[in-house]
Amino acid sequence: MTPYSLAFYTDVVATGTVLGIRPTDSPDRVTEVLGPDFGENVFGDRSMCRDYGLTEFFWDRPSADHPWSGHHLTLQVHRLARRDRTLVEETLRARYGRFAPRLRFEKLRRLLERRGVPLVEIPDPANAPYYRRFWQPDSGVSVSVIAGYGEYSTPDNLKVGDVNSIQASVGGE
Numbered sequence: 001m002t003p004y005s006l007a008f009y010t011d012v013v014a015t016g017t018v019l020g021i022r023p024t025d026s027p028d029r030v031t032e033v034l035g036p037d038f039g040e041n042v043f044g045d046r047s048m049c050r051d052y053g054l055t056e057f058f059w060d061r062p063s064a065d066h067p068w069s070g071h072h073l074t075l076q077v078h079r080l081a082r083r084d085r086t087l088v089e090e091t092l093r094a095r096y097g098r099f100a101p102r103l104r105f106e107k108l109r110r111l112l113e114r115r116g117v118p119l120v121e122i123p124d125p126a127n128a129p130y131y132r133r134f135w136q137p138d139s140g141v142s143v144s145v146i147a148g149y150g151e152y153s154t155p156d157n158l159k160v161g162d163v164n165s166i167q168a169s170v171g172g173e
Helices: 003-015 027-034 077-082 090-096 105-114
Strands: 039-043 047-051 055-060 069-075 120-122 131-136 141-146 163-169
Touching (some): 003 090, 003 105, 003 141, 003 163, 027 055, 077 163, 105 131, 105 141
Antiparallel strands (some): 055 069, 069 163, 141 163
């Protein structure tokens, strides 16, 4: 993995943002930074997801006459194992270069510790024993890591110790 893509992941975990975009930012702000090349899913008139490939942003609102309110963003790191270059947004490739098909958790953790950004393991009963979850308290970011094989197949043939996803939520929930 190139140092630049590792810098992207460490930046996201340390700041809870993607290129400065916060989970609370509007759909227009996300489009302004990442561009118009996304898939959009609207669920009724109360929730919406914009899928850029690697990065997804989620919003909700109480009703159609209210503005969208940011809920969370997720990096679907496991998708990169498909080795499809189009899964990484052009904006990210232009800034960070090539992204490897897998992200080893221990490598990410070491780089974060060098920056003074610790990760704390937290219980994840809904996904145990197949996944482990780590939390960065200052940024409110969680990292999901493949912990084992079992009833649910490991996504995209990842190995134990690979990062599955990274999520930043409003309020760190």
